[in-house]
Amino acid sequence: MPNDSLAIVQKLWNYCNVLRDDGISYGDYVEQLTYLLFLKMADEQTKPPFNKESVVPAGLDWESLVDRDGDALETHYRHILDELGRQSGTLGVIFRKSQNKIQDPAKLKRIIQLINDETWSGLDADVKGDIYEGLLQKNAEDTKSGAGQYFTPRPLIKAIVEVMRPEPMQTICDPACGTGGFFLAAHDYLSAKSDQLDREQKQFLRYKTFHGTDIVDSVVRLCVMNLHLHGVGGDESPVETRDSLISDTGERFDMVLTNPPFGKKSSITIVDEKGAAARDSLIYEREDFWATTSNKQLNFLQHVKTILKINGRAAIVVPDNVLFEGSAGETVRKKLMHECDLHTLLRLPTGIFYAQGVKANVLFFDRKPASETPWTDKLWIYDLRTNKRFTLKTKQMRYDALRDFIACYNPDNRHDRRETERFKSFSYDELMQRDKVSLDIFWLRDESLEDTENLPEPDELVGEIVANLTAALEQFQDISE
Numbered sequence: 001m002p003n004d005s006l007a008i009v010q011k012l013w014n015y016c017n018v019l020r021d022d023g024i025s026y027g028d029y030v031e032q033l034t035y036l037l038f039l040k041m042a043d044e045q046t047k048p049p050f051n052k053e054s055v056v057p058a059g060l061d062w063e064s065l066v067d068r069d070g071d072a073l074e075t076h077y078r079h080i081l082d083e084l085g086r087q088s089g090t091l092g093v094i095f096r097k098s099q100n101k102i103q104d105p106a107k108l109k110r111i112i113q114l115i116n117d118e119t120w121s122g123l124d125a126d127v128k129g130d131i132y133e134g135l136l137q138k139n140a141e142d143t144k145s146g147a148g149q150y151f152t153p154r155p156l157i158k159a160i161v162e163v164m165r166p167e168p169m170q171t172i173c174d175p176a177c178g179t180g181g182f183f184l185a186a187h188d189y190l191s192a193k194s195d196q197l198d199r200e201q202k203q204f205l206r207y208k209t210f211h212g213t214d215i216v217d218s219v220v221r222l223c224v225m226n227l228h229l230h231g232v233g234g235d236e237s238p239v240e241t242r243d244s245l246i247s248d249t250g251e252r253f254d255m256v257l258t259n260p261p262f263g264k265k266s267s268i269t270i271v272d273e274k275g276a277a278a279r280d281s282l283i284y285e286r287e288d289f290w291a292t293t294s295n296k297q298l299n300f301l302q303h304v305k306t307i308l309k310i311n312g313r314a315a316i317v318v319p320d321n322v323l324f325e326g327s328a329g330e331t332v333r334k335k336l337m338h339e340c341d342l343h344t345l346l347r348l349p350t351g352i353f354y355a356q357g358v359k360a361n362v363l364f365f366d367r368k369p370a371s372e373t374p375w376t377d378k379l380w381i382y383d384l385r386t387n388k389r390f391t392l393k394t395k396q397m398r399y400d401a402l403r404d405f406i407a408c409y410n411p412d413n414r415h416d417r418r419e420t421e422r423f424k425s426f427s428y429d430e431l432m433q434r435d436k437v438s439l440d441i442f443w444l445r446d447e448s449l450e451d452t453e454n455l456p457e458p459d460e461l462v463g464e465i466v467a468n469l470t471a472a473l474e475q476f477q478d479i480s481e
Contacts, residue, residue: 009134012114019107026139028101031218033135034225035081036115038094039065044121055091055235060084065112073112074105090228093237094221129184129230136179136222152181152259152317153352159402160257160315160362161185163409168193168201170209170254173307175244176300177212180223182257183238184230186210206232211253212239245299248288252309259317260300262358290335293328297321301332301363305340308367317348320359324440333437337376337428340365343414345381345439346405351390352397359385379439380417380425382408386444 016029043062045052054061060080068076077100084095102108120128133154140151166172166186174182190197190205197205210232214220220241227233289302297318304314322329323345336342344364350357368375382405390397408423410416419425424443431437 008118008131009138012131012135013138015111015114019102022102022104022107024101027218030135030139030222031098032100032102032111033115034221035095035098036065036112037120037132038225038228039080040115041120044119050121056084057087066116069109070105073109074100074103077108089235090224090233090237093224093239093241094228096221096241097217098221129226132226132229133184136226151179153397154181154185155397155399155402156317156348156352156362157181157185157257158399159406161189162406163364163411164255164257164313164315165411166190166255168197169204171211172209172255172257173211173251173253174256174258175213175303175307176258176260177214177223177239178219178259180212180226180239182259183210183212183223183227183232186257187230187232207234207236207238210238211251213242213244214239215241215243217241245286245296245303248286248303248306251307252312253307254309254312256304256308256312256314256316258300258304258315260297262297262319262360291328291331293332295321295325295328298325298328298332301336305336305365305367310367310369313364313366315362315364317360317362320361320440322363323361324436324438326436330436333439334432336365337379337431337437338374339370340367341375341377342379343376344409345379347381347383347385347442349385349388349390349397351392351395374428376428376431378425378427379431380408380423381439381441383422383424383442383444386442387447 012033016024016026019029020026039056039062042054042056044050046054056062060083065073065077065080081095081098081100084091085098086092087095100108102111123131136151161182166189168190172183172186174180177183187205187210190209194202210227212223214223220239223239224233224237227238232238286302288306289299291298291302293299301316301318301322304316308314323333342363342365344362346362346364348360348362350359353360366375384402384405388401389395390401404420404422408417408420417423417425422444426441431439434441
């Protein structure tokens with residue numbers, strides 16, 4: 001991140017420490033900054049050299065805030081949030097269900113002054129984006145708030161986009177988009193070739209490429225603002241607040257890039273075409289799903305298959321249980337390998353997510369037309385976990401750690417690959433012969449099991465223990481039900 005971006009991030013972030021004394025969390029602070037930044041930039045667009053018509057109704061704009069003090073400021077700010085939340089398009093998405101969390105008018109005035117001191121529209125889109133991404137990352141680092149679950153490590157996202165290689169005029173969907181990390185990495189990848197894009201392709205990239213959903217209002221607003229600051233989207237929001245799993249909307253996309261939420265099972269059981277009895281009071285009828293399960297990650301995997309166009313491509317981050325869970329998990333894996341070309345699995349190291357102890361993987365597959373024979377011929381697995389140690393505090397995973405995976409993946413021609421120490425292939429027949437068609441495959445010797453000097457950090461060990469116990473408890477509950 002450039003120094004000027006860092007300076008602005010630090011200035012805005014330092015003031016959060018003052019607000020924390022009033023019980024305002026990092027997440028609440030970033031949310032208030034989102035509202036105020038949008039109003040400030042909308043105001044700048046009405047002035048030279050832009051001279052555009054204001055997207056914010058008169059009397060609810062930035063100038064109306066700057067001119068007020070004391071209780072009148074706090075009252076008017078609440079009025080602005082309430083009124084703008086009723087608007088349509090991007091404006092309504094950003095301000096939907098918004099509330100003022102800064103009750104002290106003097107502190108609200110100070111934040112307004114901090115933002116007013118900068119000319120945001122004069123900053124390059126990358127700089128503005130870096131500033132906001134910096135704030136989002138600081139928010140994610142506050143593990144108590146739980147915001148980290150919406151923040152996928154940016155080096156991992158960049159590597160996934162590098163091997164997926166999105167192309168101009170392709171649609172890209174993230175049905176659990178969080179703060180928009182995949183969208184921005186794909187946008188950066190395509191924008192790097194802007195000199196090769198014609199006017200139609202540039203317009204498509206800005207307004208029609210990205211389609212996202214998330215179930216949490218506050219996260220959707222952060223995502224929309226993140227995209228807005230990077231020059232993505234227009235009057236209509238590319239992201240909406242919705243439960244992706246509730247139904248098949250009929251939309252189909254060229255590419256899906258996503259990291260669905262980990263953690264607790266869904267409170268709703270998805271019912272497949274066989275109409276299996278549901279144990280919960282609320283039921284989603286999904287005839288397009290292969291199996292009935294309350295496992296949220298298995299449901300997202302099935303949903304991703306559904307929303308892909310034929311020959312569409314997907315990369316989805318999933319926890320380990322998706323690879324080995326029996327019953328519905330086995331059914332989903334069999335169907336996935338039959339109806340899609342499941343060609344690559346990246347096994348991720350621990351210590352890279354803000355939720356401790358998470359063991360995750362990335363599945364890469366292409367949806368194919370109906371066929372009597374399975375589309376998956378060979379699954380290539382890259383092991384980035386064994387003997388790899390990362391922590392969020394002292395040894396963060398950098399993009400360089402993923403370069404060998406990118407090279408092995410061979411995005412120029414993934415049908416021409418070579419086995420290495422960490423990259424092995426397994427035939428369809430081999431996989432089908434494994435117990436429960438488990439894809440939980442290792443072959444490297446784990447040195448930490450033999451050398452106590454290489455043991456993980458205590459907090460990492462605790463995180464893994466908790467994650468393992470949680471997974472075991474969920475499997476036990478499945479059996480008892």
